[in-house]
Amino acid sequence: MMATNAEKLVDESTASEEWDPKIIVFCCNWCSYAGADLAGVSRLQMPTDFLVIRTMCSARVDPEFVLRAFAKGADGVLVAGCHPADCHYIGGNYRTRRRIAILRVLLEQYGFDPDRLRLEWISASEGEKFQKTIREFTERIKEIGPNPLKED
C-alpha cells in the first residue's frame, strides 16, 4: 500500500524545484558530535538542511528513532558514530552497524530507498569528513526526492 502511494508522490515532488530536504543526524557524543563541532571550529560550510540530535553512543539510536523520523516526514536519516574500535563505550558501534544494516533492508521492504538511511564513522578530528558526508548525503537525498510519506 505504502509503495504505491510512494511512487505517485515521488513523481509529483521531483517536479517542484523548490525543495529543501529535512535530514535528521544522530551523532554520538564522543566522536561524531565532536567531529561536527570541529567542522564548525574550522568554519567548514555545508548545507543547512540537517538537524543534529546528540546521543551518548551511536548504539543508543533505537531503530524506533529512525522509523519515527521517517514516519514524521524526514527525508533522510544519518547516523554517525566512532570508527570501529574507537567507540568510547568499547563496542557500541558494532551494534549500531548491525542495526543500521537491518534497518536498511527493512526500509527497502517498505518501499523506501535504503539510501535514505546512512551510517558513517566520523571521528573527533574529521571535521572535513563531517562536511563531506553532509554534502554528499544532502545531494543524494535531493536526488531521491522527498519522503513519500509526506503529505502535501
Add this chain to the structure above:
Amino acid sequence: MNSFEPKIIGFLCNWCSYAGADLAGVSRFQYSPNIRVIRVMCSTRISPNLVLEVFKSGADGVIVGGCHIGDCHYMTGNYYTDKRMKLTKELVELAGIEPERLALEWISASEGEKFARVVTEFVDRIRHLGPIPTKNDQKLMKRLEAAAEASKLFRLRLLSGKELRLTGKGNVYGEMIEAEKMDEILDSAVNDEYDRSLILELTKNNALSVKELASEIGKSAEATLGHVATLRARNLLSICSIDGFTPRYKAIRLGGA
C-alpha cells in the same frame, strides 16, 4: 599607436587640486583633453580598491590629486593618501601593470600651471605606454582582479590604516615601529595576500595543482603550497580531485553548498 587616446581618470580633492584645476581653466593653461575628473572632498577618500576597480573598468591611467603634505584641509588626510597610494602602486605592480599608470600628485589651489603640466605629461607617458594591457590579456585581467580582491582584505586594509600610527605615534606597547620594519611587514603581507588572491582567482573555474599554480603565480612550489595551506585553513580552497599523486584545488564558492 598614434590613434590611441588614453582614458585617464583623475580623482581631485575639492580644496586644493580641484581648485588648482579650476585655476588652470581660469588661466587658460591648455592640456590634454584625455582626463576625466571626479571630484572628492579629500584625496584620503580614495581607497586602493577604488583605484583598482577603475583600472579594472579599463582606465589607462589614474591620477590622484591632493593638497600638499601639511596643507590638507582635513589636517592629516593626505598622509593617509600617500600611504594608500603606495600600497595601491604595489598591488598594481604585482598585477603586472606598469606602476607609472598611477600617479599621486600634490597640487595646491594656486598651481594651475602645475596641474596642466602634470596632466599633459601624464597623458604623454600613458600614450607612450599604450592601452592598459588588461584589455587584451585575460591573464593580466585575472591578476588585476586578484589585486583588487587583495585590496579589500581586512588584513591589508588594517595594516595600511595602522601604518601611520605605528610608525609615528607608537603601538600599544608605546614603541615606535621603524619605517623600514613596517614596510617589510606590509610588503610581505601585500605579497602574500596578492598571491593568495591570485590563487583563488585562478582556481575559480579550474582545478589546479600546486605546481601549476606556482608556475602561474611565478612563485616557488614550496611557497605556493604554504599559501594553499593558509587558504585551506581559511576555508577558501579545497581539494577538488586527486589525479594520481597530484591533488588539484578549487576555490570554494561562498554561500554554503
Add this chain to the structure above:
Amino acid sequence: MKEDIRIGVFVCHCGTNIGGFVDVPSVVEYSRTLPGVIYATGNLYTCAEDGLASIRDAIKEHHLNRVIVASCTPRTHAPLFQGVCEEAGLNKYLFTFVNIREHCSWVHMKEGPKATEKAKDLVRMGVARAQLLEPKEEARIDVEPKALVIGGGISGMVAATSIANHGFPVYLVEKEADFGGFVRNLNNLYLGGKDATEMLKPIVDQVTSNKNIIKCLKSKVAGVDGFIGNYQVALDVDGKEVKDKVGVIVLATGADEYVPEGLFGYDLYENVVTLTEFEILCKRKTLPKISSIAFIQCVGSRGHVKSYCSRICCNVAIKNALNIAENYQNILGKDERGAVVEKVGVDMKAPEEIAERRRRRRGRRDREGGEEEAEAPAPSEGIEIAIFNRDIMSYGLEHELNYNKAREKHVRFVRYSPANPPKVYTENGKLVVDYWHDTLKLQRKMNVDMIVLSTPLVSPPSAPGISKLLKVPLGQDGFFLEAHVKLRPVDFATDGIFVCGTAKGPADITECVFQAQAAASRAAIPLARGYVQAEALTAIVDADICTGCGTCIEVCPYGALRKNMDGVAEVIVAACKGCGCCGATCPEGAIDLSHYTDSQLLAEAKAALQEAIQ
C-alpha cells in the same frame, strides 16, 4: 516604492566661454539620450536669472528629481544652483554639477571636437552619479551654553574671564590650591619691569569675583565624553566628583621648566641654578651676593635635549642681566650669603624633591673639597655679567632695544657653538666657565659666583593623559597640536575644544593673553549661537558589517567616531567633516561616505570609461 529617476540637464554656454569651444547643442542632444534624462536644455548663462528660472520651471513642469548643471566650477557656483533646487522643492543634494568650463572649454580651446567629446563624457559621468544620489539633511545640534577651562594659570584665567564676561558659566579647573600658575614663580616682567605678583593680582581677583566662573581648585578633569555642544565632563573637585555638561572646552594646561640634570654642573654646584630658580631667588630676596654671574642660554633646547627654541629665555636672561646691572641692591637678599632655592616650576608640591636634589648636589660638592669661603661681594657697579649664547632671539620691537641696552651696560654676550659649549667646573672653590672665544680664537676662563642656566619650557607630564582624555593630539615635542599652525592657531581639529598658552608651546605672558582671548572668542561662537550645524556629508557606518576593530577611530582627525554600546563604530555627526579617511581605511569596508559613496564614484569612473556612444 522607489521613485523613477527623472533627470534634468542644463548645459551652459557661458556666453562664449563654453559655447565658443564646445558644441553645446550637441551636448544637449547627447544628454537627452542618457538614461534617466527627461529634460535637457542649453542656456546662454545658466547662472543668470532666466537660466535659474528655467531650472525652477523645468523641475516643476517635468517633475525632475535630479538636476545637473554643466557649466563652470562647483566651488563657486554650486550653492547658487543648489539654492534654486531648494526653492523648487528639490533637496539640494540631488543636484549634480558638471564642470565643462574650467575643466574643459578653457583648457582645450584648440581642440573643439575633443572638448565637445569630453563635455559629453563629463555629462554622462554626471548622469551616472546623479542616478545614485540621495537626499540629505543637515542636522542641527544644540549647544550646552557652558564652558570648561582646564588650567588656572594666566592663560586659563584670561580665557575663563573672557568667556564668563560673554555671560556663560565657566568651570575653571586648577590642580593647585591657588590660581596663577607658572607666573607665580616670576620676579618681575620684562618690558616694563612690572612686579609679577602685582601683575597677577588683578587677574586673579577678576576670576575670584566673577560669578559666572565656577572655581575648581585642587581639581582635575576625570572624564570627558561627547562632542561639540555636548561634552559630558566629570571633574574631581578637591576629592568630590562633579558631573556636568558643557558646550566647549578650553585647554590651558601650561608648561614646566626643564630641569637640566647632568648639564653644566647643575647637579654638582649649589650656585648653578635655572632661570626660574634665579627668578625665585630674586623674588624672595634670597639671592646671594655676587660679583660675577654667567647666563648660559639654550641649555637643553635647540637640539640639546629638546629640538625647539623656547622663545622666551633670551629675553628673560637679558631682563635679569639688566636687573643685576641696574638694580642689584633691590634684588639682593638681606642675608650675608645666598639661600637655597626651594621651589621650582608651578608644581608647589615638589619641595621635598627639590630639597633632595639640592642635597645630592651638596653631597657631591662636599666630596670634591668642601665648602669654600665666598669672596667679599663686589660693588654692584662692578658685577661682571656674561650671557653665553648661540644666538640672541630678541625678536620683535622692544626686545631688541633691551638687548642693546644690556650691551650698553657692559653685559658681555659670548657666542658659543653647540659643538663646543662652555664647560663648568670649580677651581679653588670658585665656579669657572671655560669657553672658546670665537673672535679671539682662544680658550678662555671666566670665574663666576653664580651660573644661571636658561632651560626651555617643556610639556608637563600630565599632557599625554589629557591628550588621551580629550582625544586631542600632541605634537612631537609633547605640546598640544593646534588644528593649523597658521590659520587655526587656537583650535583643535576636534570641534569645540580650544587651546591657548604654553600648553601649545613656549610663549610669554603677552602671547598667552592674546591666545587666551582668541581661544575664548572662538569658544564663545558656538555658545552664543546656541547650536552647531552638522555636515550632511558624513561617514556612515554599516553596523552589520563593522566588527569594532577601532581603526577608523584612530585615523579620524576630528574624533568623530566612537564605539557604541554594541561595540561597533558610530559616527558623531556633529563632529564629522566628511573627509572620508575612515571609509578608505575601514578594514571591513563597513564605512562609506555619504554623497561620495564608493558606488557613486565608481559609477562616475565607469561612465567616463565607456566607449563613447555616438
Add this chain to the structure above:
Amino acid sequence: MATTTIGSVMVVGGGISGVQTALDLADSGFKVYLVEKRASIGGTMAQLDKTFPTNDCSMCIMAPKLVAAGRHHNIELITNTDLEEIDGVPGDFRVTLKQKTFRVDKSKCTGCGVCAEKCPVETSDEYNEGMRKRKAIFVMYPQAVPLVYCIDRKACIGCGVCAEECRAKAVVYDKPDEALEIRVGAIILSPGFDEFDARIKKEYGYGVYRNVVTSIEFERMLSATGPYFGVVMRPSDGEIPKKVAFIQCVGSRDEKVGNPYCSSVCCMYAIKEAIIAGEHTKGLEPHIFFMDVRAVGKEFEDYRERAEKEYGVKMHRGTRVASVEEDPVTKNLFVRYGGNDQIETEEFDLVVLSVGMRPAADAEKLSRRLDFKLNKYGFCETDIYDPLCTSRSGIFVSGSFASPKDIPTTVAEASGAAAKAGSLLSDARNTLVTVKEYPVEIDVSGQEPRVGVFVCHCGINIGGVVKVPSVVEYARTLSGVVYAEENLYTCSADTQERIKETIKKHNLNRVVVASCTPRTHEPLFQNTIRESGLNPYLFEMANIRDQCSWIHMHEEEKATKKSKDLVRMAVAKARLLEPLKKSQLPVNHSALVIGGGLSGMIAALDVASQGFDVHIVERTSRLGGNLAKLHHKEGSREPKVFMDELIDIIRGYPNITVHLDTNITDVTGFVGNFKVKITDGEVEVGAIIVATGAVGYEPTEYLYGQDDRVMTSLELEEKLSRREFKGKTVVMIQCVGSRNEKVPYCSRICCSTAMMNAIELKKQHPTSEVYVFHRDIRTYGFREDLYREAGQLGVNFIRIPEASMPQLESSEGRLKIIARDVVLNEDLVIWPDTVVLSVGVRPNKDNEELAKMLKVPLSKDRYFLEAHMKLRPVDFATEGIFLAGMAHWPKFVDEAIAQASGAAARAVTIISKDTLDTEGIIAAVNEDICDGCGICEPVCEYKAIQIVKISDSQEKLKAIVNEGLCKGCGACVAGCPSGAMEQKGYKTSQVIAMIDTALERGDS
C-alpha cells in the same frame, strides 16, 4: 621531613604524563598545581595524529583528559609558567613560579577566536611545526586547555586590533608577568623530552632538502587538523609522495651525536606513520630503513607483522643509511644505505627522519634549580628499584623526562608518581581539597515546565550570522517557555549570575542555552543551575554556533531558521527532562592485591603506605615471584638484596595482610564494594589489583632437557651468579619460544637478559667465545648500553633470517649449530660447548579462570587486557580493578615497579573516597514491562546488567542494572525488544520529542 605536611602537589609539565598524575592525585584528595611552560597543556601527544598499535586518534583520546584536568576543581592549571626557585623539605616545599603574561585576562577570555581572525600578523605555527601560519594572538590548537588566547609578544606589532575586537575586553597589553608562590608537599617532574635536532645529522640534509622531514612534522602532515589536512604532500611542491623512506635511529643509538641510547619509540611510530600514510594514499610505498626493529610492547610485534604483510611496508632490516642526496630538479631524494655488505641507492619522493628523544632542553636548568641529579645522558637520574624517585627526596619523576618511553609506559608511570607523592603526603590527604557546597535541590516534580532560554551572540560568532533577537523572540512563543533573553556571551561569569537570578525571579525549572557545544560548556551551565538549586540534568543545550552559525556563515536566513529549529528541539526535550540523581555508593577503604611477586608487593606497599588496608593473596608459599630468579646487578643493588628488603618491609607493614598458599575462588560486587572469596575465607575490598605475573617458557626444542649443555638464559644467569659456569664456546639463541607462529609476540626482556649474561660471561672468562644468534637485538632505551658493551667485549652477533631459526644437532657427542648469517649470506657452523636458549615469557595458564571471576578480558596472547592500550594502561574497563606487572605484559624490574605504583595510585583514587558517585545518565529498567528475555545482558560491554529472578516467583526473570558499573551508553536500551529499558537523560520519549519537533513545520 617537614613538621607540617602540605596536602598539595606541584606537577611540572602538562603533557599526558603530568595530566594523568594531576588527575590521579586530585582524585585521591590532593590539591594539584599543574605547571606548564607553554600556554596550553597537552604536550607532544597533542601533536600526534594516531597512536600505535591501535591507530587511535591521539587528540580524540587525549582531549577528554585535558578537559577533565582543566575543569577539575582540585587542579589549578598554571600555564605559560617557569619554575624559578624551590625551598623547603619533603612535605613542605615553597616554590616560586614566574608566570609569563598572556596579555589576555584568563578570567575574561571566552576563547571565541575573533582576535586571531582579525590579527594582521602571521607567524610560524609551532604546533604545526612551522608548516602553517598562525597569528600573533593564538591558541596552540583548537582543543587547547585552557582555551585562552595568548599574545606572542615577539611577533605582535602592537596594532591594537585584538583589544578592539574583543567584546569580552579580555586583551590587556600591559599585563605584567606574575611571580607566584605556592606551598606544596611534593613535586612531580614530567617536563618530557625534546626531539633530536635532525640538522646535526648533516648527511641526511634536513633543513636543506625540503622533502626531508622529521617524524613529528610527518605526524602533523598526517593529521586531519594539520597543515595539509591529512593529505600527505611533499613540502617542495604539494605532490603526494609515492615512495616514502623512513630512516630510523636519527639521533639515537649514535655515539657520534652523543646519544648512544635507543629512543624506544621510533621503530613503532615509524611503522605507524607508514601504515597511516598508506591508508591515506592508495599506492603509497613506504620503506623503513632500520638496524633492529624494536617492537617490544604489547601487540607491537603483531602490528609490525601487519605492516609488512597487510600494508606492504618494505622493511630494510639491518641497514644504516649513509646519506641522502637531492635531485635539484625533481627534489626527489636518493637514499644511500649500507645493507648486506654493499652500498645501494634508491630514489624516494619523501624522506622521513625518525628523530630520537633528547633530554628536555631545560632539564639542566631544572636540575640546578631543584637540586636533583641528571644521568650521563642528561635525563633525570633514577634507580632501577626506585624508577619514580629523583635523587632529591620529595621530588618524583615520570615519563620521558627519565628515559625515552612510549605513551602507555608514561601513563603508568604518571599514576605511579602520583602514588609516590600520595604516600609521602598521606597524612595531609583531603586537607586542601575543596568540596563545593550547593544549596538544597528544589523539588520540581509535578511542576509544569517553566523553561528559560538563553541565546548567546558569542561576540559576533553567532550574532554575526544568526539573527539572535529573532531567535529569542521565537523562543518566547514556544510552549513551556516562560522567559527568553539574549546574551553577548552566555558563558561569561557575569551571565552566570544573571542566569541564577533569572531562575529565581521567574521560577524557572528548566534551562536551555543556545550557544556553542555541550561537549565543552554543558558542565559550566549545569553547575550554574545547580548553584541556584536546580538539578543539573534539567538543562539542555542547543548548539547554534559550532553546528550552525560557523558552518552556514553565508546563509543568514537559513542559519537563523535552523537556530530556531534547534532551539525548538532543545525546548521540546527540556520540557520532558527529569531530575537525575547520582547515587552515592559507599566505599570500602581497602584493596586486594592478587599476586605476591615484585609488582604485587610494590602495589601493596604503595597502597598501604597511603594509609589503606591491603590484602596480598599469593598462591605459592613465598613472596617474591619471578624476582627470585634474577641475579644480575642493575642499579644500586642486586635483585636478591632488594627482594629481601622488600619482603621484610611487607612483612612488617601494619596494614598489609599477606595470605600465602591462597587462591581466589570467587569475586562478586563492584567498584568500591568487592567481596572476594579466598581459600581461607572472604575479604571485602574497594579495589582489586591483578599482579599475577607470568612464567618463563619451558622449551621443548633444541634438545633442552635432553642435553645438559643446553640451558635457558635464566639457568645461565643462575650459574654465572654462583660463578659455576665454565663454558668456552657459548652460543645464545634468541627468540626461543617467541616471535614464532605459535607465540608471535616478542617477550621484550630476553635480548637484554642475553646481553647481561654475555657481558658477565666475558668478564668471568675473557677468552671464551660467545655467539648470539638473533633476528633483531631489542635492547631499547638505556639498555642499548648493554648491547654496546657486549660488542666491545667481543661478543659475536650473528643476524639470522626472520623465518629460519638455527639448527642444533648433537653429533658424536658434540653440539653442532647450523645457522644462516644474513650479513654474509651463507650458512655458518659452530661447535659450541654450551647452548643458551633465550626463552620468552608466557602468560599464566590460569589467567582465563581469574579473568572470568573478575569479569575482565584477556588479550589474544592471553595476557590481561587493559581498558585502553594507550591511556588506561593499568585500568580495566571494569571500574575498581587494576592491572600491574607481567600479568599485563613481560617487563623489566623498573617497569614493573613503576606500573605497580601506577596501579596503586589508580586504586587509591577509588578507595580514598568515602562514597562514589554513579553516572547520572544510566540505564534503568521498568520492571513492570521487563520479561527478563536477556537480550540486553550480552549487549552491555560493562557487564552492568544481570538477569535475575524476581525474588518470590521462581519463573519470572528480570534485568537489573548495576548502577556502579553502568556507563550510560544506551546500547541496551536500543536493544531492548519490550521497551522496558530506558536511558536516563536520553529517554526514548525525550529523543522522540526532539525528532518530532525537528520535523515539525518550523517557525512562522
